[in-house]
Amino acid sequence: MDESSELEALLRWAAMIGISDSPSTLAPASRTSCLGHSLVVSSFPIAGGRGLAAVRDLRKGEMVLRVPRSALLTRKSVMGTDEKLSNYINKYPHLCSTQILTLCLLVEVSKGRKSWWYPYLVQLPRNYDTLENFTHFEIQAFQVEDAKWVSEKAVSKARSEWKEAVLVMQEMGLKSQFLSFRSWLWASATISSRTLHVPWDNAGCLCPVGDLFNYAAPKEEYSSDAASLSGHNDTTEMLDVKQPDGLRLTDGGYEDETTSYCFYAKRSYRKGEQVLLRYGTYTNLELLQHYGFLLDVNPNDKVFIPLDADIYTATSWPKDSLYIQPDGSPSFALLCAMRLWATPANHRKAVRHMVYTGSLLSIENELFIMKWLVKQCQHFLRLMPTTIEEDNLLLALINRMLDQPSTLDGDEIQSHKELNGFFQANCLAGSAFKSQLPAKAKRSLERLKLSIGWRLGYKTIILHCISYCKRMSEGLSCQYDSAVSENRSNMR
């Protein structure tokens, strides 16, 4: 079956089991598709690929999709109908909830057409770009130590979780193709990038059709509260609050009253627009880790640069609150910590309360901080193996390698150190770019593009920080000069 037939089969099956984009529970479902009243599956090449579009103008707060509990693939729904699996899993009490859901998914896939979820399982993506899928070479391309560390950890965690869980699958006698680390990576990335939060299981659920919504980053209204729809343990809190006028703040969630997962339009949409879901508040590295993509503009991105050890100890703010924001300004906590750090130790106690209210302590103190940050950011950028310009050129080359290989000049490619590394890491001759790359190498190049895109975004925020601090310094210097001349004229 090709992709569009698989999708048609999914929507037909979904209609039969009660999934519907019609707000009324009484509305007769179409026999051929669960969609058509509010939504339609569409392609958004630069915003997530396959996704859901409004089939008519949608009002803010309107319910756009309902998925009954019986359709959700959870640990309970799989193990409840598979006694053999349940017995095997119960023998391994140390497995965590996500490992068990990953196992449940692989076991269902291994049943082929016999699985109740077959029409859903068969149309899932074949490959993912979540961090645990990155090779050592692709990880090195992040260049920033923190990002490399997070990625290596994601890979080693996936491997150790597989080693623990594979014992159950071996004991169950699953076919060898489902026992491989590659299969585990696929299942684990499916769980990571597609589960939604449910109140009864912190592993979350796979929600047929509901998992076709692509992601939009929550803005200020959500940022601090992390209204997450994801099943990730670190951001499972659901913000399920009704506004005074009855409109919901959430995009969706499981509702006991209707025993269904319900999705709402978070804002008004015009016919044809992509309807998006806020899965949670993520930095670009976290988006890569859990979902395998980056946003060009991510209001929730954070850049951590190495700071003087005394800045970390100057206040009790946690280390992960000391970062640079996408517009280049320091986070509130970083600014407070630096203001205190730049105050002589014997004066800190006296000014601490002012610092915590976010007040500027003195022009001299603020100027010192801004200049120090500029120096630190410039130093950090100099230490990077490549510049922003070089990264932009490399990305343009990679795009041509993927889309128009025939336009490439051999010298251009072969003289590039990082691209040479790519060919070596993928056991390809340096001239391989002239023809279509093998599928595996193409996927590696897509991931390399993500690593370079990530480091480029990182360096760009640091550059914004330099501009921000310079602008602030200029403003402060003017204020300082006029204060000095006012003082002088008062003294005359």
Ligand SMILES: C[S@@+](CC[C@H](N)C(=O)[O-])C[C@H]1O[C@@H](n2cnc3c(N)ncnc32)[C@H](O)[C@@H]1O
């Ligand atoms: C829950 S699925 C959404 C549906 C998915 N596009 C599909 O074809 O099945 C989440 C995945 O969609 C992709 N995605 C979602 N939002 C995206 C965005 N704003 N930009 C790029 N990719 C996105 C990522 O691959 C992510 O892991």
